Amino acid sequence: MHCHFFTTKWLIKMNSFGNRFVFTSFGESHGRAIGGVLDGVPAGLTIDMSLIRRELDRRSGRSSESPAKENFAAGVSQRAKRETDEVEWLSGVMDGVTLGTPIAFIIRNQDARPEDYEWLQHNYRAGHADWTYQQKYGIRDWRGGGRASARETAGRVVAGCIAKQLLRLKGIQIHADLVQVGNETDPNRFGEVIRTVQTEGDSIGGIVRCTITGVPIGTGEPIFNKLQAELAFAMMSINACKGFDYGTGFEGIGLKGSEANLISGGIAGGIADGSPITFRCVFKPTPSIAKMGVKGRHDACVAIRAVPVVEAMAAMALSNLLG
Amino acid sequence: MHCHFFTTKWLIKMNSFGNRFVFTSFGESHGRAIGGVLDGVPAGLTIDMSLIRRELDRRSGRSSESPAKENFAAGVSQRAKRETDEVEWLSGVMDGVTLGTPIAFIIRNQDARPEDYEWLQHNYRAGHADWTYQQKYGIRDWRGGGRASARETAGRVVAGCIAKQLLRLKGIQIHADLVQVGNETDPNRFGEVIRTVQTEGDSIGGIVRCTITGVPIGTGEPIFNKLQAELAFAMMSINACKGFDYGTGFEGIGLKGSEANLISGGIAGGIADGSPITFRCVFKPTPSIAKMGVKGRHDACVAIRAVPVVEAMAAMALSNLLG
Amino acid sequence: MHCHFFTTKWLIKMNSFGNRFVFTSFGESHGRAIGGVLDGVPAGLTIDMSLIRRELDRRSGRSSESPAKENFAAGVSQRAKRETDEVEWLSGVMDGVTLGTPIAFIIRNQDARPEDYEWLQHNYRAGHADWTYQQKYGIRDWRGGGRASARETAGRVVAGCIAKQLLRLKGIQIHADLVQVGNETDPNRFGEVIRTVQTEGDSIGGIVRCTITGVPIGTGEPIFNKLQAELAFAMMSINACKGFDYGTGFEGIGLKGSEANLISGGIAGGIADGSPITFRCVFKPTPSIAKMGVKGRHDACVAIRAVPVVEAMAAMALSNLLG
């Protein structure tokens, strides 16, 4: 094993999101802990611990609030039952109130079952990042996906909750929903579609739609840091997300100018116009499927658990623009 | 008129793209000049002036190299005939060779016809950024869109050409094409579709597909700065771009995991896997249409002129990751 | 000549100062122009053109306002008489009022006398950056120092004037003075000291002291971006500056805690405490001296012309922290 210091060219800052509301993420899925540091959170905010609990449960598929809980259960793995995701606050908070200093938190990895993943030490899974990590770094934590595991998004959800709290103080609300599973667009039938692919030992993709209301007119920078560019960057950073659109998007490709002009999407010239902002993200099917002999615990439709992550990333992107 | 220093919260760095290969853009469409500063270009590169000439012509719709020139002519305005876009190099280049110092260049705005735009001083166009600029800044250069004009993209094309040269030295090629106009996907029929909407005094959207080959395995950062996130950010910063996807994208929503696993899109876990990278961008119809009584010179299908801008932004995004 | 793209590791963003009030500098001393782009200036500010005229004159040694003009004349070269430094505004300003968009400006290099510098093409001057530039980039604009020329600071002065205007709106004033020339601390004798070294074909260093009043309590970030760290960075980026101190500084090394506690320097824990902030910068003697046979036009004491540059950089550093 050699040190890549001399050979690599990609030593850019790569694990932080934002430059004013800054979230730095760390941790491998089966190491000591995953976690993050939030910089730029103002002082005096009482953190809503129950919101964080709720959102972590949504992410891990145990939410009791899901409007279609019974339908979605099929799409969520057994993994959910064992993940407890307790947040340990290391700094930046005193008696539950933010100090204006960096907020560091960790979630310990209690469910380490390396024997489930040992075969990965010398194998690369199709559709996963195993091989590219190995090529890029010359080494990887192969246990359960390591850094590339979707477990990393738990930290994003914690940070996103604090962002949401700040946005609510400004009257901004964010809400995302699963609106399509495969070709199915009727939510009443999502559960059925997912159960079917699961029975086949296969998986299926989905589309999440997110609506943001109350964004102050003027938010977003007109040239490169357009509001839609910041949102697209945030969404495309989520595992398995393969596309982003807003306003007329890909769906509206058949519209003429006289029709498209009636749809603002909440943004003009990169700047919020005060109306609701709606965007969509498409998530591919999970690549780990029983059909192909991949062991471990997998979701039939990862888009379900992506919903709170979409909200969290949107909240961070907006907090960063407004911070 | 008041100074926004006390009231605004959005004074973030907003007119630069990248942090290693850095392009800073400036200029209003009908001010003295538009232009840019390129920082991070290595010393010793002989700038390919003919490439820049060719790409600027593609952007302004006068390219003689377009494979379907006769068809596309319909979609490009009379404006093209008058734009000469001469680049004046101010610094960073000696005898055509880069010095390693910042490269500043300008393109003077020779075609100032303020009388065409005077009505805009007190009017806001639908689908344009006139109103949001006014709200954000409390002032705007109303002549021809000012800072929000697509003319700003000429600077991006110049910078993109230098990025392309650097990438070619590494064996990386970028090529974009218009692949859909409205619902039409047969390139032989694009001209016809465009002529029809033009006759109606209307406009139409389009989809541009871009393919990048030769990207070194390992390019892209695995968490937030995923290769696809950097590309999405770059594309969504282009005027009129309403969506981005890659790999299975929105089109592949019906695929199951067992099928989707066969499509890499050139990226795994945010990191290039060495195979060609293909992505798509959707552009809305231009909002300025004769049907609605908007004067001035307009394209019936802005996606045509967006093609070289897509390539330029892709080149800059990659140069920044590799720089 | 080869392209350094493959060999260098230092392609970081290097010609911009600040991340909220951002000044990007460009230009070689004997190229087409020097100039800059200012990003993050709020809209609605009427630029004080006479302030810029005055400050550029101070920098070029032609100021009529200098309290000891007659004394300082000796320290300033003949170069001053020929530099006119006319600012041409390219963007971001309409009718003298800022638009909130990037402000690009240039100062053309009218006084190009390459014959004065031709010998530099194949020679490296002691104490100058000729040799290190050549090593770093493998190429350099050798005419008159190129990018390393102190002429680059004219752009900083222009940007600094706009920063000063913004600061004044917040009640912040910045004032710098030359307080020491060589070992002489009596301003009445500065002229004499300088004339003496000039007669000897030699040069002499000096110390500039700067005082800032009205900085809001709370300005500065407590860990890395301490107010003193931001100021030190700004000052040490000025050509020929060899040291920075504030508060008790190097002078107060003999003080005990019980004495030093009485001197705040305006900053505690990196954060402004509301009292005046005073710091010092030391400038070395210009290395180009007649004694060593260096041709060209040189100042006997560059610290004189550094005074407005110190103010400009302090103004930019503060605007960036407050922006």
Next chain:
Amino acid sequence: MHCHFFTTKWLIKMNSFGNRFVFTSFGESHGRAIGGVLDGVPAGLTIDMSLIRRELDRRSGRSSESPAKENFAAGVSQRAKRETDEVEWLSGVMDGVTLGTPIAFIIRNQDARPEDYEWLQHNYRAGHADWTYQQKYGIRDWRGGGRASARETAGRVVAGCIAKQLLRLKGIQIHADLVQVGNETDPNRFGEVIRTVQTEGDSIGGIVRCTITGVPIGTGEPIFNKLQAELAFAMMSINACKGFDYGTGFEGIGLKGSEANLISGGIAGGIADGSPITFRCVFKPTPSIAKMGVKGRHDACVAIRAVPVVEAMAAMALSNLLG
């Protein structure tokens, strides 16, 4: 208590150092832990744990390697005996080898004796940041200085050790020494001077000199990010540092150009010239002194414990420029 979200303007990224080799610091002195996240460390480096142990001991005043241990003991508080500073690695390291992913580590605060600090809840210490923190944030962790405590520098030392390891691979060595205590410059007499001020219930300042050898020619950016500016920024971010100089510095103010030209300081035009780089930092006396009735555990000369912090910050600044 209110949320500062609406009122503050200083929400910039503030607890990270560097943009390529990035250290994010967190933690209050008497909270759960202090620590940091290191981003940009290449994969494949075996961390030298004994170096970290040694450097942390130097910082806490327990080093057995100090050349003048017996003399310095007088200047170091009883605090040292109780600080164990055990580093817990949370991520980015597997079997002691770096993964290329962010390295998070913590040092738990085992020695919490809040009763020593309770009086601080309603008092502000002279020369400390208590008051400015309270003004800036409207809240503070008053226990033992909280975020402003010098304990924060333990994290810098850990990160600096990893930076040093990387630099050694490139042949770069960093060494700092205490060279002056008060007006005393003879190291043999430092212990005596310190014991005297300690007996008086007072404290004394000092000067640390640091020498860096083996820096590749070309390191440093010529305009704003000059090597000396990056070093000055790094040093001035250390608690109690009141000044920085290099080359001729403040000491050489009496030199003429013909003399100063002989002293390079290792940098020309902001770029390393290959010769050793030497700089100095001055540290004020600790403001907490028995004479003024300040309880707690204090050093008579904080400059002693600053020595390894100076080395750590220099190592990080260089790693960032070279990374």
